[in-house]
Amino acid sequence: MLKPIVFYGPCQSKMLFHVEGKVVGPKHYWEFGKSGFWILFYKLEKLTILGGTYDAQGSDYWACRKSQSQCSQGTKSRNVVVKGIKSLNPQMFHLAIDHCHQVLLKKLYIEAPTRSPNTDGIHIMSSEGITIAGAVIKTGDDCIAIGPGTKNVHIRGVGSGVKISGVTYRNIHGTSASPIAVKFVCSASRPCTGLQLHNVRLTYHKAIASSVCTHAGGGVSGVVSPRSCFRK
Known part of the structure; x- marks a missing residue:
């Protein structure tokens, strides 16, 4: 011992x-x-x-x-x-x-x-x-x-699950290569929680881009585009 x-x-x-x-x-x-x-x-x-x-x-x-x-x-x-x-x-x-x-x-x-x-x-x-x-x-x-x-x-x-939580994405500006500029895809058993977007502005060929969230939650502050899809 x-x-x-x-x-x-x-x-x-x-x-x-x-x-x-x-x-x-x-x-x-x-x-x-x-x-x-x-x-x-x-x-x-x-x-x-x-x-x-x-x-x-x-x-x-x-x-x-x-x-x-x-x-x-x-x-x-x-x-x-x-x-x-x-x-x-x-x-x-x-x-x-x-x-x-x-x-x-x-x-x-x-x-x-x-x-x-x-x-x-x-x-x-x-x-x-x-x-x-x-x-x-x-x-x-x-x-x-x-x-x-x-x-x-x-x-x-x-060989196991990885849980993502408490991550902040701050001051990100630019152009997306696809129509979906923001994508958070997490598992049902270990959802992403506490994600924060602050002053994120992304476009797609000078048009409005979109966002996709699966089992992801968090909040936003400042100017965020495309609009957040976080669940509350």
């Missing part, structure tokens, strides 16, 4: 954190104390995290919800590769990327019960240059959550 642990930087050379077996977290939530994480990598550069299964045994917390611990977290780190890991049953987020730059997440398997609360698969905050390349995500909350201050996120090969 592994209790909360921190790997502190900075370090001078490249680092490899390689797990070939299974790492198990404390069964009882109170064993985390006041820690907000289970495994934390802090201020590290040129770090590779490879392989292994991480089972945080979060069911005790889901029933009580007094702790807010995340499974694995990288904070203020650069040039990080996370490859081939399996994350199971976190108390909250499986993987949290906070104030990091140039992170590659590859060949991940992430799973928690459908009714496990706040168990985001990958939670990205105030980070830049994040690539997710190949992941199977089955969890109780957002599969991939992108928070404020995050830039340049590339996602491909994710």
